[in-house]
Amino acid sequence: MKFAQPDSQTHSETDAGVPPAEGRTRDSVARLILSSGPMTAAALAERLGLSAAAIRRHLDALVADGLLVEVEPRSSRAPRGRGRPARAYALTDIGRSGFNHAYDDLASTALRYLRETGGETAVRAFADHRARTLADHLGTSVAASRRPPESEVSDGRGTITERVMLIAEALTDEGYLANVEHAGSGLQICQHHCPVAHVAAEFPELCEAETRALAEVLGSNVQRLATIARGDGVCTTHVPTTAVPKSEVKSEVVVKKDPLQVTSSQPGRPA
Numbered sequence: 001m002k003f004a005q006p007d008s009q010t011h012s013e014t015d016a017g018v019p020p021a022e023g024r025t026r027d028s029v030a031r032l033i034l035s036s037g038p039m040t041a042a043a044l045a046e047r048l049g050l051s052a053a054a055i056r057r058h059l060d061a062l063v064a065d066g067l068l069v070e071v072e073p074r075s076s077r078a079p080r081g082r083g084r085p086a087r088a089y090a091l092t093d094i095g096r097s098g099f100n101h102a103y104d105d106l107a108s109t110a111l112r113y114l115r116e117t118g119g120e121t122a123v124r125a126f127a128d129h130r131a132r133t134l135a136d137h138l139g140t141s142v143a144a145s146r147r148p149p150e151s152e153v154s155d156g157r158g159t160i161t162e163r164v165m166l167i168a169e170a171l172t173d174e175g176y177l178a179n180v181e182h183a184g185s186g187l188q189i190c191q192h193h194c195p196v197a198h199v200a201a202e203f204p205e206l207c208e209a210e211t212r213a214l215a216e217v218l219g220s221n222v223q224r225l226a227t228i229a230r231g232d233g234v235c236t237t238h239v240p241t242t243a244v245p246k247s248e249v250k251s252e253v254v255v256k257k258d259p260l261q262v263t264s265s266q267p268g269r270p271a
Helices: 020-036 041-048 052-064 104-145 160-173 195-200 205-218
Strands: 068-071 089-092 177-185 186-191 222-226 235-240 259-264
Touching: 020 041, 020 052, 020 068, 041 052, 052 068, 052 089, 068 177, 089 186, 104 160, 104 195, 104 205, 160 177, 160 186, 160 205, 205 222, 205 235
Parallel strands: none
Antiparallel strands: 068 089, 177 186, 186 235, 222 235, 222 259
């Protein structure tokens, strides 16, 4: 599902009494948080070229409208000085609803009908079909865009770092607004938007299937740390960059509710 462009009137512009210029600025704030994840007022002001007072005014209005919520900022490597810690702002479910959720009700209704008529087995079969389709799309994108291997040892499909970067680009093309961050001994694929978040909140099988698809394309064990569907600000998947012996890459899929742990189905399709 592609990421839909916003309607000509979104969020604040539809509120009576809000000047068009301010409405556009607030839409820019919401879109920047959508694409980057939770951000502090200072970071938003710098990115948008606004004064501290102006950004605070817009943030207060968006919070009052229920579109943003204050959250703890992501941990920073740099030590903070004394004083009140900076707060970050994240989109609420209402805030996300303006970005490509037009078919949520239809999809949820269809899956409920599938569950009622075919049981949980039918829902899992649909989720597995979606995983195979996503894996095919991502695999095709990675194969078409593969760059020459860098300093890491390649397994013939490019280095694990290269594949993670290419998958993030492919996920963005699919509407997930993904980027990659370094974390300890691995990498994290951070998806700042989920086109099916509202549906996946009711049917977590979709998140599990998506994680299996990532494991298959990467040919590596992956761990889903957070999902937008479960109320987190970003869907985060950890990918270890240390080499895993082929004998230790199991064909089974192991799923845990918190966090989701999936081992690659290599070779072949997800189980």
